[in-house]
Amino acid sequence: MERWSGRVALVTGASAGIGAAVAYQLQDHGVNVVAVARRADKIEEAVAQAKKDAKSRGRYHETKAKPGKLYVKKCDLAKEEDILAVFKWIKETLGGVDILVNNAALAKESGLTGAPTGDWKIQLDVNILGLSICTREAVQNMRGRGVDDGHIIHISSVAGHRVSNHKSAMYGATKHAVMALTEGLRKDFVEHKSNMKVSCVTPGLVKTEFRDNLPYYKGMCENLPSLYSEDLADAVLYVLGTPPHVQIHEIIVKPVGEAF
Template structure:
């Protein structure tokens, strides 16, 4: 967050909950915060309370930055004149805005067949129109000042992915609209060859005044585990803190031209509530001395994940068909991160690295590795299902064997590893284990006709992620399952596919350590927060 110190952020809806938490966290990191709300008199009190609440939960972290200033301003997001007045004040007083956090939102407890028009209008005016006016004014201000590294962050909702309740349909419609506005702005930045970023953080149920003001929400969710405001605020800090080539969309994570990795970090609560949210943090201490299995570790993402975990004190069993390449690949991944200024020393005593041969297309290889782990290390606590195969072959002319190997590795191999890891954890009474699938943007859309079978397997991985989460809910387990879905990554995997390399070789791409950072983020969340998905693209990805 150092690069944001001394710069200016506008946070809407800052008189309570998420907005207040975002305001204090930005302020504590040296950002000057213009905090706006209709209830301007509540802002300073709310920001102070949010900071105190985080302290009471042991979630407050001191920073070395000189605190930024807090400017409380009155603004009703349903009134364009209020928004324009705030931006005029910012321009005249502070020069301009560098960060916009579109947090303000309204919800009315009303149906889609019997609600008064005015209830719908105010929700649309604040959640879509107000957000869009703020975004337009912020971007125009940045462009007018030659600022090309600004960041727009929309606070969305799980309701942007599914309509949970019939009497919140209009609210859900507006949050679906926010997702479209996020992607539309990303494509606007791409069209303008801009390095600005747009991210969307989409939380599930959060324990705030917003929930408590709606009786139907309070009655349904009052007894359930929910997120705290600082959970969402930390997600905001996470996307702001990504390198220039990575853009985070939290709901988000999603992330890919400057590697605009839209990170869609989708987080679900650990009580099994079937809703999504976003969270980010950095706490790997509890994994020190424990055991991780990383598949596909002889190159790229797998090698980067292996060294990241090892440097945080985790003992890593790194497997691949080319076992002779593993140690060299892990060392190379670490050296490349250092050369890019992306290597961070840790205080942990490094874990051990165990290189083992394993072909994920052969069940006997997988079972042998788990047997070795059990007999030698006791068991596994973390599983990173990274290994995957792609073949450049279509759906109408490809040999069956091409399809079979892709299915065997990407679906069956992943599933066998998952089954063996979970059974091992349950037999040892380990209830805080974490499974992480490395998937792909191809799990959301078919990018190329001659990679449709690969895309099919990655769509399957999305279903396997959600299915495992529901298995954990059924077993009342505190284990976690996460999925990291990257766009174009600059690795050997890409270079081994000639047509793919030609088509995407000149496009912006992520580095392997970007994905490893996402894995650490998911592993570092508190016990009550699960990152369900991180969809990460490079800034400027065209598709």
């Protein structure tokens, strides 16, 4: 991770869960982190709490790196103008981005035969279009600065491999799309003879408020084996720390005993 010290990472969905854990770990390793979310006022507290939680579980690893800076920005991934404003700020203030962690996503318990269109649209807007706009802007920024070792990381879900319930079919469809977008970006880098990397980190059940916002799944998964947010942050650090010739295309992280 030493080569990333002093460089800039954009982490979306950083006001809770995996995004907050990724933000604090990158910052601890000397990366300057731009943490964004709709609830920007909750980001600093969430990042600090993620660090405390990791320490309480004996999962916090001290580093020798000088901590990076944390920049907090409000951004609604469903609004292209918000995304463009963040990238404009990064370019003008920090020069550009070297790492993008596309973590922001949402799910609605929305079946395919009775849900309102708005429940489908917001999932498509955030989980697919928001991710794609962030990716486009990050890659264009890197190419414009001559950066050829940047890394794009998509946080996906095992729902991208199989649909477990009809109520999550649209969410699953968006995560299937993330898998296709990961491979499509890899082939784009190959076509451009670029050394940039794209990786997909795919978690199973994780104890976060994301799950708590889905009443059906909260009840079903309450007593099932689960991961913690820092488990996925560790996976992000792993893919970032690989040698220049190694790309982790996808890493699936499941809790021991997961029955899905």
